[in-house]
Amino acid sequence: MAASSVAASELLYNMKKQILILHPKASCLIRRISTRSSRHYSQPQPRAKSAPEQLVGVVGLEIHAQIHSNTKLFSGSSVRFSAPPNSLVSFFDASLPGTLPVLNRRCVEAAVMTGLALNCTINRKSLFDRKHYFYADLPAGYQITQQRRPIAVDGMLTYSLLGGKKRNQVMRKNVHIKQIQLEQDSGKSLHDDLRSQTLIDLNRAGVGLMELVMEPDMSCGEEAAAAVRELQLILQALGTCQGNMSEGQLRVDANVSVHRPDEPLGIRTEVKNINSVRYLARAIDYEIRRQIDVLQRGGRVQNETRAYDSKTGETVPMRDKEGLQDYRFMPEPNLPPLIVYEDNTSLPTGTDACQAVVVQKIREGLPELPSVKRDRLVQTYGILPEHSFTLVNEDGLVEYFEAVLKSTKKEPRKVIGWVTNSLLGHLKQHDMSVSQSPVSPPALAELLELQETGHISSSVAKQVFQEMWRSSGKTASRIIHELDLGLVSDMAQLHSICQKVVDSNPDVVQAIRNGNQKVLNKLMGLVQKETKGRADTALVRTILLEKTS
Amino acid sequence: MLKDYVPPYNATVVQKLLDQGAVLMGKTNMDEFAMGSGSTDSAFGPVRNPWSYSASYTEQTGAAPDSDWVVSGGSSGGSAAAVASLTSYLALGSDTGGSTRNPAALCGIVALKPTYGLLSRHGLIPLVNSMDVPGILTRTARDAAIVLDILQGQDMRDSTTVPAPSSPTELPEDFDVKNICIGIPKEYHAPGLSDETLAQWSRVADMFERAGARVEQVSLPHTQYSIVCYHVLCQAEVASNMARFDGLEYGHRSKVDASTEAMYATTRHEGFNDVVRRRILCGNYFLLKQNYQNYFVKAQKVRRLITDDFKRVFSSGIDVLLTPSTLTDATRYHDFIQEDNRTRSAQEDVFTQPVNMAGLPAVSVPTALSRLGLPIGLQLIGPALQDKKLLSVAHWIEQRVGFPSIRDFEDSSERRNEIGVTKTKQTSAV
Secondary structure, three states, X not given: OOHHHHXXXXXXXXXXXXXXXXXXHHOEEEEOOOOOOOOOOOOOOOOOOOOOOOOEEEEEEEEEEEOOOOEOXXXXXXXXXXXXXXXXOOOOOOOOOOOOOOOOHHHHHHHHHHXXXXXXXXXXXXXXXXXXXXXXXXXXXXXXXXOOOOOXXXXXXXXXXXXXXXXXXXXXEEEEEEEEEEEEOOOEEEEEOOOOEEEEEOOOOOXXXXXXXXXXXXXXXXXXXXXXXXXXXXXXXXXXXXXXXXXXXXXXXXXXXXXXXXXXOOOOEEEEOOOOHHHHHHHHHHHHHHHHHHHHOOOOXXXXXXXXXXXXXXXXXXXXXXXXXXXXXXXXXXXXXXXXXXXXXXXXOOOOHHHOOEHHHHHHOOOOOHHHHHHHHHHHHOOOHHHHHHHHHOOOHHHHHHHHHHXXXXXXXXXXXXXXXXXXXXXXXXXXXXXXXXXXXXXXXXXXXXXXXXOOOHHHHHHHHHHHHHOOOOOHHHHHHHHOOOOOOOHHHXXXXXXXXXXXXXXXXXXXXXXXXXXXXXXXXXXXXXOOXXXXXXXXXXXXXXXXX | OOOOOOOOOOOHHHHHHHHOOOOOOOOOOOOHHHOOOOOOOOOOOOOEOHHHHOHHHHHHXXXXXXXXXXXXXXXXXXXXHHHHOOOOOEEEEEEOOOXXXXXXXHHOOEEEEOOOOOEOOOOOOOOOOOOOEEEEEEOOHHHHHHHHHHHEOOOOOOOOOOOOOOXXXXXXXXXXXXXXXXXXEHHHOOOOOOHHHXXXXXXXXXXXXXXXXXXXXXXXOOHHHHHHHHHHHHHHHHHHHHHHOOOOOOOOOOOOOOOHHHHHHHHHHHHOOHHHHHHHHHHHHHHOXXXXXXXXXXHHHHHHHHHHHHHHHHOOOOOEEEEEOOOOOOOEHHHHOOOOHHHHHHHHOOOOHHHHHHOOOEEEXXXXXXXXXXXXXXXXXXXXXXHHHHHHHHXXXXXXXXXXXXXXXXXXXXXXXXXXOOOOOOOOOO
16 A cells, blocks of 8 residues: 555544535535544644534445455355346255355455455454344345454555545545455345235355445545445455446445534434445435434434435435344354465465465555555656546546557646546546547547647647547548648748738737737637637747737 | 255265265155154154064063054164164264264164264255264174265365375274273263163173273263253254245245245244254244353353363373263153153253264164163264274174174064064174
């Protein structure tokens, strides 16, 4: 992990409490936490304003990430999205009597990898438990999970928010990861109300999940959304989870409560049924507002589970299952304790290194994490932090950017705008991914080269880009030639046009001669109009100045 | 619950036997879900001990088999009856608290409860996952050794299996007992132990001594807590293991379909007998958050103490423990059912279940007939993974006790045709 982010977080930790109102509409209040482990605030500072203590939101997250593996956590059935119902079910998944769980090594490695990337302590020895409840999509009547001792604990996720007036200030924040545990996914139930029946599909039953618990260190929807977004990027970079919320690969439940700072935490509600990062932010903000509203009217917040309705933007109470559930946790007797080894030297004699999970090996094999990547891009190319965010955020965009740079002499700082605005803008408009772009990196590079070397003006370049987008495969030079968009190179012609403009605007010329430089732009605009934007701006300026002096 | 269920796969131990050319003759009766010690609580009716029809029983007691027949023990009573009635050379059972050794003793055959983890449990419908093992029932110790060789070994499909220790297949014909030390645990003088069983115990102990073995009294002080501890852990695991029987994926499903809950409840009520239901309810009680520490965790701690008792004894020079297998010989069915299943289990399992708690190997060997003409067996317990040695000692006993073979009930010819048991000397499969 980047040393700078740790330093930043240290700074955050030591900062005294401040309350900033970021976005009045969302009434989101950002708190800086003074100590890591306690929720109590030392050294209360005198408030800058004399406003009464306001209720602030407290948000924790419970995230289930589906492990990207070929087979399930305890059985050999395949893991695939959208397969025919009940076609990926082994005897064990269907809970046939006599079948036993066999642990999938890849899932353990994925959990260790994720734990390391999030700065967790990996438990050398972790245990499996049974969590009992009756539900149609849980064939065995219990879920195998890690309640007593999960595989990883005590980590930290650093994420960033773009804040400030222009939303271009990068603010780094931390959220503690309480633990990461391995557990089984359940099947899917589809309710057929027409025929009063429920259809059960067990394809998903037994798929490996990593449950990540994020401590209530966040205070609003935006923070939670940013944290989840960063987690998605990390998981995707590691390859341990594909992180697609709409496909259910990443499921986020929010624990929301409100309180006044310095007071104990309020009653929390759990918000479920959130299918995207955007909905996550909205759901949390709605819930915070709702709770504040309840309290301000003298009511009490109930400890309940609520579902987010994306159509109305509200959270509604979920059907109460059976009051408080006692899950009757019991150790899973069919699975011995899971032991992972620090390095090859700590392996017991006679054990083959390929048979065991060795933490050091996994640590060495960790790919470049998003935050490191971002810092590297800023360092290497001198681009702004918010640009590196955009680059890393979009799948394949970094590679595209770097490919363009290879084929052009233009400075990265000048290329970045094209990539993050023009290209990305067009992609988003047509709901396309980077890989589907009709404009390839070399093609864009060529366009930029032509602009850089003065063959076309910047406004023409944008026009050409549009054309290139529309007619995929046509090179920039071809388009320029076909549409005759090249910069006017005939100096005599340019001079005559400028002269014409000067002659037909005597009062403007007079103003310039009197010292008003600004109105020069008006003349320049007229020249550009005449040349259909094909005149070199700097050159026109020089000529006009000459003619009006 | 599993009345119409046909499993779509073979258990590892079954597959191994089939791979060796064994012929599966059939499946045997047992207590429902292996809960019981008499094989009397089955959907198919109770199992009758073949010795009920033997000359020794009927002549000694003048009993009429159809009304005075005795239980076979349980829960793997059907398997014991199959081997004892000379129908088969080998039967498999399961042993969680003595379910293989108990019927073997009452039916006069040899049973091996292997070390936990030596035989794969893949395909064994679990009762108590941390104590279950597949049991081997044969006519002689040498047969058991042959079967053990085939069945033991690590199985990828069962994460609790261990690699088999390497040892020769054949049991030594002339095992020298001068090198071994037999331990007699004093706590196993349990109330209810019949004088005849006690006499057999002494008889065999003396045999060892006369042959030059060292015979010593030892103490397993936590034995008295064992049965209660066993019940708590057993019921907790049972409640968990039975949670999968909901009628949804396989097995019996009730016709009630007002809601999923209603369907579950009726299915489980219809599909389980009251022994099973009682254990599930108790087990769930013990696993409740407020009770977990006091019952489950405490029981696990006591379990460790019991295991340590054995460990201590075996590391102080004792090679094998000699104990009774059951309190008495087989009881008449009509007397047996006077007490409920729970009480019976608590009484009958007293010698056998501490072994399951500790995961050790044990063998039951028939030594003599009682004055009623019914078999009495003794139990040998050994340290973990020393199954072969245990069988060698069992074989030594076999060679010297002269246990008679079962003979048919010599009455009217129609009886003979019904039973179809022919007179044979007790032979081994080889």
